[in-house]
Amino acid sequence: MRALVYHGPGRKSWEEVADPRVQQDTDAVVQVDAVTICGTDLHILKGDVPAVTDGRILGHEAVGTVVEVGAGVKNVRVGDRVLVSCITACGRCRFCRGGHYGQCVGGGGWILGHRIDGTQAEYVRVPFADNSTYPVPAGVSDDQVLMLADILPTGYEVGALNGAVRPADTVAVVGVGPIGLAAILGAKLFTPSQVVAIDLAAGRLEAAKQFGADVVVNSSREDPVAELMRLTDGLGADVAIEAVGIPETFELCTRLIRPGGRVANIGVHGKPATLHLEELWSKNITITTGLVDTYSTPTLLGLVAAHQIDSARLVTHHFALGEFMQAYEVFARAGETGALKVVLNR
Incomplete structure (x- = not known):
């Protein structure tokens, strides 16, 4: 598959990489149908997040279709349309049990595009899939639900x-x-x-x-x-x-x-x-201070589905999935381009 790969401060490329695969029973592999770029990705490219190392696939927000699940996954099935959350939750550690998923010490937290490969790719492996993905309600567009991965x-x-x-x-x-x-x-x-x-x-x-x-x-x-x-x-x-x-x-x-x-x-x-x-x-x-925990995602999904929040208004630019270099350029020059959120679609 192809993915947006970080190669140190100021360096990235859209290149061929190995397909992700299920590594743990609780994993799912999701085909990325829509993905966006976050301001945090720009901070990474500036060198502000040293935990991100050369060779890491960036990105922590996506909407996609489940194509493979581990034997331990109970709530997610192949073919499901899901929101991939920016926060991964093991569901068992002290912080997850208190709803503080961003502080997960059981292998989760903010790991996608940070400590493991992320969503700016054709496919992504999602650990703890039962706790870290959300079914997309009927009638809600990719643009609407994608804004609930992180920003909202x-x-x-x-x-x-x-x-x-x-x-x-x-x-x-x-x-x-x-x-x-x-x-x-x-x-x-x-x-x-x-x-x-x-x-x-x-x-x-x-x-x-x-x-x-x-x-x-x-x-x-x-x-x-x-x-x-x-x-x-x-x-x-x-x-x-x-x-x-x-x-x-x-x-x-x-x-x-x-x-x-x-x-x-x-x-x-x-x-x-x-x-x-x-x-x-x-x-x-x-x-x-805080890293988002995403405990509010179900509430926000309900508000979006009920048309109480028009989250799609945040999207100003669309690109094809292979146009990451152009999309980053537009997003990084938001003062000139007027970009709020850019969305790349399969």
């Missing part, structure tokens, strides 16, 4: 839920690329009084309006802290969601937040950020 659960769990968004809150979302937009969708489920989107790119701020942001702030021209204080009578945001992954945006969130507020960090950070405890120690602020 991440924005919802690590952003809205970790940030404990409540009715009438002011929520600031710093960085409104795909994850930030997913965080806006998740936050809006809790009826905040206002969602304020902050970004440097006018195109992304325009997208944020379409996804429910009440106010947009272009931080290349405006002072976001001053604007938040103006909007909140000098108090600041109840919740600030960091969705970029650089020191400047994390530190901005800690300046946007009011006493007693919550900072929810989603971004994947490759460099240290300064925590200004000399300013924050007395403000009763809660800071959360």
Whole structure:
């Protein structure tokens, strides 16, 4: 088969590799019918995730058709159309039993495209298939369900839920690329009084309006802290969601937040950020971090199937499965291309 293979920082290629096969009784092999590229893949290519080694097939999100299952697989059958989750769950360890699948110590967690070969390929091996795939509801498109592999659960769990968004809150979302937009969708489920989107790119701020942001702030021209204080009578945001992954945006969130507020960090950070405890120690602020656990995937699938969330709106570009090099180019230059999520179809 062919796959997108990482060869060190800045180097990747679409090349011929060996087909995956069932290695454990709990594995399934899935034919990839639709796959996307994540901002985390760009972090990998920048060298921010050193655990990813030369020769690794990238990708951790897919929709596909099961073509082979191990003898121990009970709930997944050959021919099933499934969502392949970005998180693999053994289902038995202490963390999985508590719903913290992203922290799995039984051989799962974020492993696809990280510690084992991933989904940006014609086929993928999925360990613990019973716990790590989800049947696709009838009438739900590949585009809709693919956004539930990572981006929507991440924005919802690590952003809205970790940030404990409540009715009438002011929520600031710093960085409104795909994850930030997913965080806006998740936050809006809790009826905040206002969602304020902050970004440097006018195109992304325009997208944020379409996804429910009440106010947009272009931080290349405006002072976001001053604007938040103006909007909140000098108090600041109840919740600030960091969705970029650089020191400047994390530190901005800690300046946007009011006493007693919550900072929810989603971004994947490759460099240290300064925590200004000399300013924050007395403000009763809660800071959360997190890798998505995907415990919310069934809930989100239900909302998508019921047309309560239009997840397909996140998809802006389509490519054929063999056009990964072009797709990465478009996704990496999102400021110029307007790309939110790119989808590659078989």
